[in-house]
Amino acid sequence: MAAARSNNDPIDLSVLDRKEYELLFHQYYQWLCLQACKITEDWHASEDIVQDFFIKCWQNRASLHIKQSFAAFALVSVRNAALNYLKKESIRSKHETASSATFPGDETLLPVAQPDETDQLYLQIITAVNNLPEQRKKAFILSRQHNMKYAEVAAELGISVNTVKMHLRLAYQELRNLLKLLLPLFYFFLKK
Amino acid sequence: MQKESQNIDWDKLIDLLEKPVDEQQVLAGALSTEEQALFARLQQVKNDQLLTGALQLDAAKAWVHIMEKEDRAAPVRRIAINWKKWVAAASLLFIAGTAWWLYTRFSINGAINNLQTVEKAMANHEPASKVQLVTAGGQTIVLDxxxxxxxxxxxxxxxxxxxxxxxxxxxxxxxxxxxxxxxxxxxxxxxxxxxxxxxxxxxxxxxxxxxxxxxxxxxxxxxxxxxxxxxxxxxxxxxxxxxxxxxxxxxxxxxxxxxxxxxxxxxxxxxxxxxxxxxxxxxxxxxxxxxxxxxxxxxxxxxxxxxxxxxxxWKDDDLVMTKMTLAELAEMLERRYDVQISFAEEKLKNIEYNGALHLTNSIAEMLKNFEQTSNIQFAVKDKTIVILPANGK
Incomplete structure (x- = not known):
């Protein structure tokens, strides 16, 4: 699977050209936003955080010495940035107890760690979905968005409902092996 | 892999996935155990709000966006490139300057290899003359x-x-x-x-x-x-x-x-x-x-x-320095220890000292104290103490 390609190898950003960096960006952007959103619960803020991270990485690529995989490095950086964002937000709106409840105090710097199984699964699913043929990917994403009916997805994409169903079946079949891994992790969540 | 798909009615599962969640729970009862397990996974992926949110993000658009930000930061990058040039130029200047400094420093008093450490050269330093008393009759008596x-x-x-x-x-x-x-x-x-x-x-x-x-x-x-x-x-x-x-x-x-x-x-x-x-x-x-x-x-x-x-x-051999320049200090030390002191660089003369210390009989010891507490060092060339800027300071 494409996602597994360089997950655990240390990366030297200074040798990448812009095109290669773009590939790296596409590979990790959504996943890192997801990680940030876990903390910030705000997609816009999460996108800003991740974009900033990629800009800074690019600007400082010559001096960055990343000893772990890019995924691990990026995950820690983005999480820390997200926590800092929360810190600023909680200062900005002191009334919001919800965000300060998730706020882990002043010690916002998380230790460097490899992404855990759940993080890795998310990355693999995102990568798998992005590797789907364009129409199939669109059908898959639209069907999830706002719980759109298949007829609505079909109208949106200008294809028949049966074609939408076919795309979804093939998409889920593609993810099947990943989904098997998902089950033990989310089983409790499903039972309730 | 193939074995599993044969027993699974994918069309039924995809149809079921479209239904509202509460309806799914009821209808899922009619599925086989294998189908139920798979459906649970599909449901879960579909209902994972984080995953749904992430997949909707437009990475291509985001890339264009950050490239625009990068370009807006372009002047910074250009400065960064120039900065490297400046560093190179500055390095050259520094090397040239150091070479010049070394040249002038040692050409003042001669060759580089004639420099001695203060400890060695001044270890047994004695004043050249002795105290003398001239009597009324013109007789000079050495007071030793x-x-x-x-x-x-x-x-x-x-x-x-x-x-x-x-x-x-x-x-x-x-x-x-x-x-x-x-x-x-x-x-x-x-x-x-x-x-x-x-x-x-x-x-x-x-x-x-x-x-x-x-x-x-x-x-x-x-x-x-x-x-x-x-x-x-x-x-x-x-x-x-x-x-x-x-x-x-x-x-x-x-x-x-x-x-x-x-x-x-x-x-x-x-x-x-x-x-x-x-x-x-x-x-x-x-x-x-x-x-x-x-x-x-x-x-x-x-x-x-x-x-x-x-x-x-001074009468108790104490030295009180209040904005005392190194030039004044050197003049005092020349008198006190009967030594010659010269400066490798004129600007060193303006270094100011504040504080108090006791003057011991060993000039070497005194100079060592000054080396340890200021940005200067001493060397000896032809019995003349030369004041130099300290290395690496």
Whole structure:
């Protein structure tokens, strides 16, 4: 699977050209936003955080010495940035107890760690979905968005409902092996 | 993989996935166990809000967005590139400058390999000359052994370690025709006890001339260099110190007179003195902790308030530095230890020092102290101490 390609190898950003960096960006952007959103619960803020991270990485690529995989490095950086964002937000709106409840105090710097199984699964699913043929990917994403009916997805994409169903079946079949891994992790969540 | 798909009605699962969640729960009961397990996973992926949210993000658009941000930051990048050039240019300048500095530094005093460490070169450093006493008869006596001698008029002179003392003759005032001169060269401090009991501390590179017995009318001495006086009080017997055409008249007091260079500094510690510049200039009456500075060049006299103690610390071999420049310090050390000091760079002369320290007899030790507490270092070239900027500071 494409996602597994360089997950655990240390990366030297200074040798990448812009095109290669773009590939790296596409590979990790959504996943890192997801990680940030876990903390910030705000997609816009999460996108800003991740974009900033990629800009800074690019600007400082010559001096960055990343000893772990890019995924691990990026995950820690983005999480820390997200926590800092929360810190600023909680200062900005002191009334919001919800965000300060998730706020882990002043010690916002998380230790460097490899992404855990759940993080890795998310990355693999995102990568798998992005590797789907364009129409199939669109059908898959639209069907999830706002719980759109298949007829609505079909109208949106200008294809028949049966074609939408076919795309979804093939998409889920593609993810099947990943989904098997998902089950033990989310089983409790499903039972309730 | 194939085995599983054969037993699974995917179309049914996809249809079911479209239904509202509560309906799914009911209808899922009709599925096989295998189908139920798979459906649970599909449901879960579909209902994972984080995953749904993430998949909706437009990475391509985001990439364009950050490239725009990057371009807006482009001037910074251009500066960054220029910065590298500047570093390279600066490095070259630095190397050239260092080369030039090394060249000038060592061409001042000769070849580089003639530099010695202060510890080695100054370990057994001795002043070149010894303290001398010139008697009334013109005889020069080197004061290196404790002994005693008699002047023509029978006055006993005790020559001790570091002190010349005249037999107390306060009540036996005689004629002041017999003049003795004590010459204290660079590298020594010396004490003198005059025949009236007054004490004089003589700094290095100083000279004092005085009568073996003072005149009835006044006690008159002449000094060059620097001396601190503790004069025995006598209202009717003024004590007058002549220094570089100036006269300081005292009755009984302690004060310091410094005449190195082109200025005469008279500093009063206790009592009172009348400082009289040459010519028709007005005399200045000093009170304690005040100082007159007479400019030999233009004949002007300034009076200022000082901490008198700072100006007499030298007599105890203490050094008090108040905004003392390295040039002044070097001049003082030259006198105190009879050494030659030169500067590798002119700008080093302006380094200022504040603080106090005790001067020991070892110049090497003193210089080591200064090296440790400032950005300078010392080396010795042809018996001259050279002050250099410290390495890597």
């Amino acid at each position: 052994t404790a002994t005693q001698l008699r002047e023509k008029d029978g006055t006993l002179i005790h020559l001790q370690q570091g002190t010349v003392a005249y037999e107390n003759s306060e009540h036996a005032k005689g004629d002041a025709s017999l003049i003795n001169t004590l010459i204290v060269p660079r590298g020594y401090l010396y004490n003198l006890v005059l025949s009236d009991g007054s004490k004089v501390w003589l700094n290095a590179d100083s000279k004092i001339s005085y009568p073996v017995r003072f005149d009835k009318a006044e006690r008159k001495v002449t000094i060059e260099g620097e001396a601190y006086f503790e004069v025995v009080h006598n209202d009717k017997w003024p004590f007058v110190v002549h220094a570089g055409n100036t006269a300081t008249k005292v009755l009984g007091t302690s004060f310091n007179i410094k005449t190195y260079g082109k200025k005469v500094y008279t500093t009063l510690v206790t009592g009172s003195v009348l400082f009289t510049p040459p010519g028709n200039a007005k005399a200045v009456k000093l009170t304690p902790d005040h100082q007159t500075v007479f400019n030999v060049g233009n004949g002007n006299t300034e009076t200022r308030k000082v901490f008198a103690g700072d100006f007499i610390a």
